Amino acid sequence: MKKLIFGIIGNPISHSLSPIIHNYWFKKYEINAQYNLFNIQEDEIKNTISKIKNKEIQGINVTLPYKKSVIPYLSKTINDAKDTHSVNTIFLDKEENLIGENTDVFGFQAGYLEALSDEAKKNKKALVIGAGGVAPSIILALNKSSINNVSLVNRTYEKSLFLKRKFENLQIIKWDNLSNEIENFDIVINATSLGLTGGENFNLKLPDIKKKLLYIDTIYNPAQTKMILNFKEKKIKTYNGLNMLIYQAQKSFYLWNKVNPEVDDILIDLLETNLQ
Ligand code: NAP
Numbered sequence: 001m002k003k004l005i006f007g008i009i010g011n012p013i014s015h016s017l018s019p020i021i022h023n024y025w026f027k028k029y030e031i032n033a034q035y036n037l038f039n040i041q042e043d044e045i046k047n048t049i050s051k052i053k054n055k056e057i058q059g060i061n062v063t064l065p066y067k068k069s070v071i072p073y074l075s076k077t078i079n080d081a082k083d084t085h086s087v088n089t090i091f092l093d094k095e096e097n098l099i100g101e102n103t104d105v106f107g108f109q110a111g112y113l114e115a116l117s118d119e120a121k122k123n124k125k126a127l128v129i130g131a132g133g134v135a136p137s138i139i140l141a142l143n144k145s146s147i148n149n150v151s152l153v154n155r156t157y158e159k160s161l162f163l164k165r166k167f168e169n170l171q172i173i174k175w176d177n178l179s180n181e182i183e184n185f186d187i188v189i190n191a192t193s194l195g196l197t198g199g200e201n202f203n204l205k206l207p208d209i210k211k212k213l214l215y216i217d218t219i220y221n222p223a224q225t226k227m228i229l230n231f232k233e234k235k236i237k238t239y240n241g242l243n244m245l246i247y248q249a250q251k252s253f254y255l256w257n258k259v260n261p262e263v264d265d266i267l268i269d270l271l272e273t274n275l276q
Helices: 020-030 042-053 077-082 102-115 137-146 157-166 175-184 226-233 242-257 265-275
Strands: 003-011 033-039 059-062 091-092 097-099 125-129 149-153 172-173 187-190 213-215 237-238
Touching: 003 020, 003 042, 003 172, 020 033, 020 242, 020 265, 033 102, 042 059, 042 091, 042 097, 042 175, 059 242, 077 097, 077 102, 077 137, 102 137, 102 242, 125 137, 125 175, 137 149, 137 157, 149 157, 149 175, 172 175, 226 237
Parallel strands: 003 033, 003 059, 125 149, 125 187, 149 172, 187 213, 213 237
Antiparallel strands: 059 091, 091 097
């Protein structure tokens, strides 16, 4: 049987760990398939997606900066993709429609929020730092997990207002007030690119923070951002972005192969080794 082809489109893309995850699962579940990196320009999106329609490619993930720009080339967006206007998984359904779904929402819920008891989620105040492509997925994940008291802070204020139109319950904080406001929150999520390997970093003094604060950094490269290290020093529970990456991949794999792959220790070791 012909080898099935999957992959991820984005630019830049060389840092992506998605091939490691999917190729590990293809081998484990004996599926004759391969997952590739497709580093494409914006004007190549249409042609790449048409390869799913003509079955040269069976499915693709989408990453920065194309999660929105793929939408006009699809038959429809469904579920979380429809609610966030952000697509990270594309496939052909039985009627041969090109479907866009968003598995980042599930990735965030399964990666961090499912472990919290209902009691731990009750009356919790969450702060999302960042209003870029991934922010609507995180806000939706929080809301779907019954964490409805959500605030947002972003360097560019207008982008926060744009998200407020989509999520009415969102409270907006000014960027300059971030240090002072952190102490009011139980869950803080970094959804900016501040802290990425080779990029800029937060220049933030951490004030008094709640002892039971949970800090989630969506970044997994480096595995420990400067913010994670700062919070760890204050004995705060922290997570990096690896869980989100793994669980969004799990749902994409299921959508494409109808196999729900296990997140096992070998996979985690493989990813951690690649991050060192
Ligand atoms: P994006 O659309 O490019 O948005 C970038 C965000 O970072 C914006 O809010 C931007 O603020 C902010 N930012 C960039 N430079 C800044 C600076 N110098 N000072 C203050 N704010 C700055 O990116 P994205 O797709 O939302 O991704 C954001 C982060 O999520 C990235 O670190 C990415 O690695 C991570 N992510 C992780 C996963 C995962 O599976 N773990 C999945 C998706 C994304 P402005 O609006 O002011 O420019």
